Amino acid sequence: MKKILVIGSAGQIGSELVFKLREIYGDDNVVASDKCPNAGKKLQEKGCLFEILDVTDRDALREICKKYEINNIINMAAILSAVGEKKPTLAWDVNMGGLLNVLEVGRELAMEQVLVPSSIAAFGPETPADNTPQETILRPKTIYGVTKVAGELLGDYYVQRFGLDVRGLRYPGIISNETLPGGGTTDYAVEIYYEAIKNKKYTCFVKEDTRLPMMYMPDCLKATIDLFQADFSKLKHHADFNVGAMSFTVGELAASIKKYIPEFKISYEPDFRQDIADTWPNSVDDSCAREEWGWKPSYDLDAMTQDMLKVIGEKYEKGLI
Ligand code: VAH
Numbered sequence: 326m327k328k329i330l331v332i333g334s335a336g337q338i339g340s341e342l343v344f345k346l347r348e349i350y351g352d353d354n355v356v357a358s359d360k361c362p363n364a365g366k367k368l369q370e371k372g373c374l375f376e377i378l379d380v381t382d383r384d385a386l387r388e389i390c391k392k393y394e395i396n397n398i399i400n401m402a403a404i405l406s407a408v409g410e411k412k413p414t415l416a417w418d419v420n421m422g423g424l425l426n427v428l429e430v431g432r433e434l435a436m437e438q439v440l441v442p443s444s445i446a447a448f449g450p451e452t453p454a455d456n457t458p459q460e461t462i463l464r465p466k467t468i469y470g471v472t473k474v475a476g477e478l479l480g481d482y483y484v485q486r487f488g489l490d491v492r493g494l495r496y497p498g499i500i501s502n503e504t505l506p507g508g509g510t511t512d513y514a515v516e517i518y519y520e521a522i523k524n525k526k527y528t529c530f531v532k533e534d535t536r537l538p539m540m541y542m543p544d545c546l547k548a549t550i551d552l553f554q555a556d557f558s559k560l561k562h563h564a565d566f567n568v569g570a571m572s573f574t575v576g577e578l579a580a581s582i583k584k585y586i587p588e589f590k591i592s593y594e595p596d597f598r599q600d601i602a603d604t605w606p607n608s609v610d611d612s613c614a615r616e617e618w619g620w621k622p623s624y625d626l627d628a629m630t631q632d633m634l635k636v637i638g639e640k641y642e643k644g645l646i
Contacts, residue, residue: 450603514539
């Protein structure tokens with residue numbers, strides 16, 4: 326029986342992954358955790374098992390794993406790229422200190438699996454930008470990217486040195502309508518939909534021709550669970566799978582929205598996050614994920630835009646946003 330601990334359950338991905346895992350493995354076999362007590366209240370109101378946990382506290386992590394007999398950990402706790410550039414030592418402490426705690430507790434308690442996501446932020450300006458290969462130059466220019474490269478290497482080390490089953494995906498920008506992202510460079514691709522519904526206009530903090538790999542949350546959850554459920558013996562890679570779904574510029578995103586909200590207006594005021602976005606690829610080659618565990622995305626830009634505008638529009642009508 327899998328008993329799964331999700332760390333960072335208040336975050337953009339964690340807050341939806343918890344419910345997907347509960348559907349598959351049963352409500353009593355998924356424990357949500359986060360350092361944010363308020364998030365815990367919301368999750369508990371929805372019936373989730375919840376524990377307050379700061380991923381940098383190894384003893385607390387170990388106690389929770391023992392209390393619930395956890396045998397699988399999914400760690401979604403992270404300081405993302407934009408906040409990381411403002412607080413680099415915090416990003417290191419959470420992203421690396423937290424990861425080491427998860428790997429060590431996973432090793433000590435002989436976990437079945439530890440899933441620790443990476444990001445396209447692991448790539449840098451020297452990396453081939455189009456159809457970025459699985460094996461390539463990893464010289465990121467953000468502390469977030471540094472922690473993602475180091476995290477991939479540390480995860481793979483725990484596989485080969487201790488035989489711990491560690492897996493991870495290089496998430497692209499993730500777009501969703503449940504929990505707002507917190508402090509990423511790709512947040513514009515979420516904000517734009519909310520502003521289009523509420524104000525019919527948006528001022529974007531990166532330029533119109535900024536092209537990045539992106540993925541809709543349903544595909545993000547599908548990729549995460551497909552990798553989580555994959556046969557370990559078929560994996561040639563472990564903590565660093567490229568996964569792709571789509572790649573678009575801000576201009577293309579705005580045009581997709583205008584198909585449904587013709588009066589939508591966008592303007593551009595690039596800030597420091599433009600410099601981060603400029604170091605990331607335009608698109609990725611995810612053939613290894615497709616070959617090793619059958620990855621296949623479902624959503625393209627227009628399908629995502631239709632669903633985002635529908636769900637956010639309904640929330641707006643109900644006065645929820
Ligand atoms: C960020 N949303 O913008 C994250 C993600 C690829 C970007 O890792 O920092």
